[in-house]
Each structure stands twice: as structure tokens, then as C-alpha cells.
Amino acid sequence: MLFFRSEEQVRSWCAARGDPMRPLVRIDQLWALATTWYSTRLQADSRRPKPEEMRSIFAGLGLEGDFWDPRSDTFGRHKEGPS
Amino acid sequence: MDFDTQIKLAIYTHFAETGRRPSLEDVASRVVSDAGRVRDAYGRLRQQRVLVLESDGTTIRMAPPFSGIPTQHLVKVGGIDYFANCAWDSLGVPAALHRPAEVLSRCEQTGEPLRLEVGLDGPGPSTWLFHCLVPAAKWWEDIVFT
Numbered sequence: 236m237l238f239f240r241s242e243e244q245v246r247s248w249c250a251a252r253g254d255p256m257r258p259l260v261r262i263d264q265l266w267a268l269a270t271t272w273y274s275t276r277l278q279a280d281s282r283r284p285k286p287e288e289m290r291s292i293f294a295g296l297g298l299e300g301d302f303w304d305p306r307s308d309t310f311g312r313h314k315e316g317p318s
Numbered sequence: 319m320d321f322d323t324q325i326k327l328a329i330y331t332h333f334a335e336t337g338r339r340p341s342l343e344d345v346a347s348r349v350v351s352d353a354g355r356v357r358d359a360y361g362r363l364r365q366q367r368v369l370v371l372e373s374d375g376t377t378i379r380m381a382p383p384f385s386g387i388p389t390q391h392l393v394k395v396g397g398i399d400y401f402a403n404c405a406w407d408s409l410g411v412p413a414a415l416h417r418p419a420e421v422l423s424r425c426e427q428t429g430e431p432l433r434l435e436v437g438l439d440g441p442g443p444s445t446w447l448f449h450c451l452v453p454a455a456k457w458w459e460d461i462v463f464t
Contacts, residue, residue: 236404236450236464237426244427245449251427260448266440269409273383276414277330279323283367289454305454 257302264296324349325359326368329381334415337398339378339386370461379462383410394420404464405448412436 275281286305293303328348332340363369370380378386391402393411402408412419421434
């Protein structure tokens with residue numbers, strides 16, 4: 236989970252590693268994720284979001300699709316067709 | 319409050335107050351318990367994904383968003399330096415502390431320094447981006463790599 240100056244830099248970094256480029260997240264979206272995950276972390280009753288909550292949180296920020304689905308077991312295999 | 323919650327709060331309070339990971343003895347002292355019981359609680363908290371431990375089972379590698387070791391993601395809050403585990407966690411530190419912060423990191427491709435001023439309502443407008451290689455379903459298969 237890394238910072239990049241621009242989409243072009245992400246593309247270059249992924250190409251150099253031979254890795255696929257993943258969905259990009261803006262800083263304002265990242266702040267929303269950070270506060271959702273951590274704003275109660277120093278409290279006794281804090282807890283991590285459950286998978287179904289995570290999916291809803293991501294969708295609320297426009298982060299949708301299998302990449303953001305914590306229960307997906309098919310990410311990256313769509314082009315192979317049903318198994 | 320149950321014992322594991324006391325342990326969790328002791329760990330996080332130590333990080334928040336010092337910017338550094340507590341030792342097993344630090345935590346035992348805070349909760350007035352013995353190291354063996356604290357070690358057992360560490361294992362349970364690891365199962366709950368509250369902690370990431372080194373291979374010795376007693377040294378804290380991560381108590382997200384805090385990192386137990388120096389990283390490229392430095393967060394300055396009120397005169398204390400904190401290390402975050404990743405870009406996400408670098409914003410998680412001021413979110414957890416509810417305090418303004420300065421986040422210092424870099425572009426992973428070019429090394430260009432990133433400096434983000436984070437207020438209580440978050441960072442100001444920025445064109446920088448966040449990218450994660452690992453899909454959400456696999457984050458905890460190797461959380462250190464993620």
C-alpha cells in the first residue's frame with residue numbers, strides 16, 4: 236500500500252515489476268478509509284470492520300468490484316471463464 | 319473490561335504516548351500482570367488481526383496503524399514521531415490520535431518526497447494517489463507485504 240505522485244508513475248512502477256495495475260485511490264478517499272478503520276482504535280470497544288461492512292464502506296467511496304471484495308475468491312480469474 | 323482489551327489498550331496507549339512499540343514487560347507493567355499471561359493475550363489478539371508479531375511471538379511488528387519498526391511512512395504529531403505500516407496507515411495515525419499531523423513519505427516510483435499536512439478534518443487537496451497490489455480478500459495472507 237504505497238503513495239504515488241501520479242497515475243503515470245503507478246503505471247511505470249507496475250510495468251517495471253511485471254505487476255498488473257490496480258484501482259487507484261484518491262487522497263480524500265484514503266482519508267475516509269483511514270478514519271473508518273482507525274478513529275476508534277484507541278478505545279476499548281473498537282473493532283475492525285467485518286467483511287460485509289468493508290464491502291459497504293468501499294462501495295460508499297466508489298471502490299467497487301472484486302478487487303475491493305474481502306470475500307472474493309475469484310479476483311484475477313475472470314478472463315479464464317467459469318471453472 | 320476483559321483482559322485482552324486491557325492488553326490492547328496498553329499497547330496502543332504506549333504507541334500513542336511514545337511513538338514506539340512496547341516490550342512485553344512494558345505491557346505487563348501497565349496492566350499489572352505477568353509476562354506469560356500477556357504473551358498468551360498477544361496470540362489471541364493476533365488471531366483477531368489486532369496485532370502482527372515477529373517470529374518470537376512477543377515482539378510487536380504492527381499494531382495498525384502503528385509500526386513497531388521504522389518505515390518510509392513517518393508521521394509527526396505533537397513533537398512525537400510515529401512510523402506507519404503503509405500509506406493507508408500513515409493517514410490512520412492522525413485518525414487514531416485525533417490530532418493534526420504531518421505525513422512524510424515518498425512516491426514509490428520516483429522517490430519524490432511527499433509531505434501532507436493533515437488537519438482534524440483530513441488532508442488538504444492533493445493530487446497524489448494510493449495504490450495497492452493485493453486485493454482485499456488477500457490482505458491478511460501476508461499483511462507485511464500488503
